[in-house]
Amino acid sequence: MTTLVTGGAGFVGANLCERLIADGETVIALDNLVTGRASNLAALESNPAFTLITHDLNEELPELPRLDRIYHCASPASPPEYQKFPIETLLVNAEGTRRLLDRAVEDGARFLFTSTSEVYGDPLDHPQREDYRGHVSSTGPRSMYDESKRYAEALITAYAGRYGIETRIVRIFNTYGPHMAPHDGRVVSNFIVQAIKGEPLTMYGTGQQTRSFQYVDDLIEGMVRLMNSSYSGPVNIGNPNEFTMLELATKVLAKTGSQSEIEFLPLPVDDPNRRRPDITLAKTLLGWEPRVSLDEGLTKTIAYYRSQVLGEVAAG
Ligand SMILES: NC(=O)c1ccc[n+]([C@@H]2O[C@H](COP(=O)([O-])OP(=O)(O)OC[C@H]3O[C@@H](n4cnc5c(N)ncnc54)[C@H](O)[C@@H]3O)[C@@H](O)[C@H]2O)c1
The missing domain is CATH 3.40.50.720 (NAD(P)-binding Rossmann-like Domain)
Known part of the structure; x- marks a missing residue:
């Protein structure tokens, strides 16, 4: 093949x-x-x-x-x-x-x-x-x-x-997860890299908007x-479990042991307030459903970014 x-x-x-x-x-x-x-x-x-x-x-x-x-x-x-x-x-x-x-x-x-x-x-x-x-x-x-x-x-x-x-x-x-570029600009990589570097976590809006990761x-x-x-x-x-951005930030801070603060910025135009998949079709057709919890996935992803960010620091 x-x-x-x-x-x-x-x-x-x-x-x-x-x-x-x-x-x-x-x-x-x-x-x-x-x-x-x-x-x-x-x-x-x-x-x-x-x-x-x-x-x-x-x-x-x-x-x-x-x-x-x-x-x-x-x-x-x-x-x-x-x-x-x-x-x-x-x-x-x-x-x-x-x-x-x-x-x-x-x-x-x-x-x-x-x-x-x-x-x-x-x-x-x-x-x-x-x-x-x-x-x-x-x-x-x-x-x-x-x-x-x-x-x-x-x-x-x-x-x-x-x-x-x-x-x-x-x-x-x-x-x-692993292989997403550290400076990609999406929320999970942003929060983890900022937490590892001790920089403020950038939060758009109130942090009450939800995503499913x-x-x-x-x-x-x-x-x-x-x-x-x-x-x-x-x-x-997709994973239908919904979390607010504030919940995500709190988890990242706890798992990295970071002292970073959260910095609130205005919500970008057209930023969706909520998004969550209905996965009935994937379950029925493919016998598929997500298996990895946010906690487990974040632990693996934080380990990946630690190696990336520390590698970057070592390379100057
Ligand atoms: N990651 C997500 O959460 C997500 C969500 C929805 C959809 N997607 C879709 O999944 C696909 C992969 O996304 P990703 O998260 O890996 O993004 P990514 O930016 O990490 O990867 C995209 C890849 O495509 C390459 N690329 C872009 N334009 C190209 C071109 N003209 N010719 C050749 N290569 C080109 C880039 O160099 C990069 O390696 C995309 O189609 C994206 O729309 C991803």
């Missing part, structure tokens, strides 16, 4: 490459390193079943062998990153997806797209089921991400209809099961 993982040097991609190699697949990671790091793949570097190709998906695809499967994980995913690269983000989800779909048609490959809970915008329905159509701004500060993911879902549906290829769409809810191993298990399934509609993969 030859599998292409776009965005393979990023957070989700690197965890996925490790899993697929462990499962015995031949894996090609394709990444332009805009937000990813080749060091995320250091453990796979010498494995003959693994190759990293540095390439921008916003250009024509490089030479590749015949593919059996494609996981499309290339896209900036943290708000500061996709806002820094708005056009690139729109294009990699639109044109990049189209290129990969053409390739899937050519090779008869099965294609999985990493969509997002952001397709639901600032949701009016709770929890969000896959048939909820969302409450999204097409011109707001998150639009380059939300709308390009929505477009990609529509494009995939059209390709599956016209060419009969096998497609999968996973709507990922907030996920955290999923540990990355649970996400990867859900993605692999979805790829192996025969279901082509979108499927939520």
Whole structure:
């Protein structure tokens, strides 16, 4: 089985490459390193079943062998990153997806797209089921991400209809864990890195807004099961346990033993107040549900960031 993982040097991609190699697949990671790091793949570097190709998906695809499967994980995913690269983000989800779909048609490959809970915008329905159509701004500060993911879902549906290829769409809810860049800008990595460095934890708004946090191993298990399934509609993969940002900050401070204070800043425009997946479909279709608690996941993630941040300090 030859599998292409776009965005393979990023957070989700690197965890996925490790899993697929462990499962015995031949894996090609394709990444332009805009937000990813080749060091995320250091453990796979010498494995003959693994190759990293540095390439921008916003250009024509490089030479590749015949593919059996494609996981499309290339896209900036943290708000500061996709806002820094708005056009690139729109294009990699639109044109990049189209290129990969053409390739899937050519090779008869099965294609999985990493969509997002952001397709639901600032949701009016709770929890969000896959048939909820969302409450999204097409011109707001998150639009380059939300709308390009929505477009990609529509494009995939059209390709599956016209060419009969096998497609999968996973709507990922907030996920955290090892291989997420320390300066990625998402809340779990922010809090942990700030706590380890003894800097104030940046809290937007009152901290009463909630999120449901999923540990990355649970996400990867859900993605692999979805790829192996025969279901082509979108499927939520996330952890439905909801925590307020203040609860998260308190846990991080307790687990790191940090004396950092919490600094309150205004809530960014369009920041969703609540988001929580309804995972009935994933449970029924895939027999999947999250297994790792926030406490367990934070402990593993803090250990990872300690090594990253201390490595950084040692390197000066
Ligand atoms: N992590 C989450 O909580 C989450 C939530 C919802 C959706 N997702 C989706 O999962 C996927 C992976 O996200 P992540 O958290 O790993 O983000 P990430 O930024 O860590 O990884 C994305 C990777 O894609 C690469 N990339 C971006 N544009 C590219 C291009 N034009 N050509 C080649 N490579 C490119 C980056 O260099 C990076 O390695 C994304 O599609 C994202 O939208 C993630």
